[in-house]
Amino acid sequence: MLGAKEGETKPIPSQEKSPARAVTQEWTSQDAWAVYQLPFNDLLFRSQSVHREHFDPNRVQLSRLLNIKTGGCPEDCGYCSQSSHHSTAVAPSKLMEVEKIVAEARKAKESGATRYCMGAAWRNPKPRDMDAIVEIVGAVKQLGLETCLTLGMLDRGQADRLSAAGLDYYNHNIDTSESYYPSVISTRTFADRLDTLSHVHEAGMKVCCGGILGMGESEQDRVDMLVTLSNLPKAPESVPINMLIPIAGTPMAKAPPIGPIEFVRIVALARIMMPASFVRLSAGRSAMTDEMQALCFFAGANSIFVGDTLLTAGNPQDEADRKLFRRLGLEAL
Numbered sequence: 001m002l003g004a005k006e007g008e009t010k011p012i013p014s015q016e017k018s019p020a021r022a023v024t025q026e027w028t029s030q031d032a033w034a035v036y037q038l039p040f041n042d043l044l045f046r047s048q049s050v051h052r053e054h055f056d057p058n059r060v061q062l063s064r065l066l067n068i069k070t071g072g073c074p075e076d077c078g079y080c081s082q083s084s085h086h087s088t089a090v091a092p093s094k095l096m097e098v099e100k101i102v103a104e105a106r107k108a109k110e111s112g113a114t115r116y117c118m119g120a121a122w123r124n125p126k127p128r129d130m131d132a133i134v135e136i137v138g139a140v141k142q143l144g145l146e147t148c149l150t151l152g153m154l155d156r157g158q159a160d161r162l163s164a165a166g167l168d169y170y171n172h173n174i175d176t177s178e179s180y181y182p183s184v185i186s187t188r189t190f191a192d193r194l195d196t197l198s199h200v201h202e203a204g205m206k207v208c209c210g211g212i213l214g215m216g217e218s219e220q221d222r223v224d225m226l227v228t229l230s231n232l233p234k235a236p237e238s239v240p241i242n243m244l245i246p247i248a249g250t251p252m253a254k255a256p257p258i259g260p261i262e263f264v265r266i267v268a269l270a271r272i273m274m275p276a277s278f279v280r281l282s283a284g285r286s287a288m289t290d291e292m293q294a295l296c297f298f299a300g301a302n303s304i305f306v307g308d309t310l311l312t313a314g315n316p317q318d319e320a321d322r323k324l325f326r327r328l329g330l331e332a333l
């Protein structure tokens with residue numbers, strides 16, 4: 001690891017405990033792998049120590065996600081039920097009306113969410129979509145919610161427009177390592193992904209970017225994904241770590257599941273490598289035990305999606321989450 005010795009953490013920013021911080025430390029694949037392989041107790045002690053330097057360890061940020069345009073996507077992401085390349089039960093829909101989106105966002109706010117994430121199953125937004133998207137951002141922000149969109153690839157002009165509309169975060173996951181990427185998606189490249197991330201960053205928006213574990217990738221691929229993220233010009237402010245939900249009809253329907261310990265190790269490594277970012281437990285929580293989620297929180301996860309669906313996949317019910325938070329003494333951020 002450059003700039004920090006084993007056992008040391010990076011300097012603590014003097015500002016408030018905020019995710020907005022440039023990362024100056026370069027990670028190599030070898031250095032990250034060495035940390036990933038630490039004895040489990042040492043790894044978690046280190047990640048929890050880093051976590052406490054940057055965040056309240058007992059507060060977790062809640063986000064809600066709404067699919068504003070479902071299915072019929074021309075991309076062929078091997079894990080996704082919304083790709084038109086796969087035979088799944090998801091039926092394509094048009095972009096939801098603004099009033100319906102705002103009504104859902106209002107409900108999310110009333111149930112405690114502070115960030116509202118909206119996803120559309122597109123390769124990229126078409127020029128004709130942009131007016132409606134800008135209107136949606138403005139209307140949801142007026143409710144006092146942070147806004148996040150995931151619409152596929154953006155050019156610089158689109159990124160500038162969304163930034164001017166006040167969009168807080170843009171989600172665009174790299175999914176996995178650069179070397180495993182062609183095994184997951186063939187309709188775009190890893191470099192395409194990085195281009196959009198660069199447009200989002202340069203347009204002044206916060207970046208939400210992470211990946212999916214359990215797609216048949218190696219442990220080294222998972223570590224290398226985090227190396228790419230942490231070495232971006234600025235580490236993503238939000239890092240979603242998803243556990244694959246195998247979906248019938250997709251090429252990954254029978255992917256071997258990732259073990260809970262291996263999953264927690266990646267959460268811990270993400271916390272250590274990107275100390276000031278929100279690390280979010282995203283898809284796959286419905287398949288995790290309470291104990292596994294508790295270990296993830298201990299490892300440094302401090303954001304979750306709430307609600308009973310996550311795009312087209314299941315997610316723990318609100319009541320189950322409230323009960324888990326009570327048992328663990330966690331509070332919403």
Ligand code: SF4
Binds near residue numbers: 080122123
């Ligand atoms: S993950 Fe997104 S881009 Fe890929 S197929 Fe699904 S909706 Fe399309």
